[in-house]
Amino acid sequence: MTVLIGFVPTRVGEAALAAGLAEAAARGDDVVILNSPRRGATVDPDLVDEGVEATLLDAASAVGVSATVDHTDHGADIVEAFESAIERTGARLVVIGMRRRSPVGKLMMGSDAQRLLLSLDVPILAVKPAR
Template identity: 40%
Template sequence: MIVVGYTTNRFGQAALDHGIAEARLRDSHLKVINSTSGESYSDPDFAQQAEVRDVQARLEASGVPFEFTQPVGVDAAAELLTAMDRPEAELLVIGLKHRSPVGKLLLGSTSQRLLLECPKPVLAVKPYEG
């Protein structure tokens, strides 16, 4: 199983693209997780119904078996790490944003936590800027 941490931006799209490619390469299935802590009224990284339909249509068109989940009230890193604890989990794919050292210090970094704590391989990708 390839686990993808999905967000509704170009970083999430890059993670999804690479997750699909890895699932094809490994003849595996995808578990796409788009979570929110639910602490704010609106979370821009949490997919709304129209985008969920678009992502699911894209996954169906890819031909890769998949599961798309949207847990609410959870820590994103903890949710992804829990998925990676499953025996069938092979690889975690995340989008990586560039942040300044001060930004990392003040806000913390979900990506940094995942890279450090995940017991299995992590593929951190960026969108193509070409």
């Protein structure tokens, strides 16, 4: 089975990575780390480079987990990127990180995490970084 981890190079992404690797190691699952750039973006600060990718794969290897990094473009809709990755990998679980936001901030700006929680048809583990 596979655990799909949504990753961006932030504290939120690090929290998702740690939780996803722990879950995969406990169950003997493989991991796909989804680091999906916006389509057409020439510069995306959330896109990991080869050095960070190597660090992610080393972290997985250190806990005995086989991992790959998926850089599939997500275009305008992150939900479609996750749905496509779930279909390709047969993921049994999605792990995402969540930022702390005020209720007003969520109302005004929406939330990719909220959209994923409401839209995906597989179990989702949502984690927050430690304060």
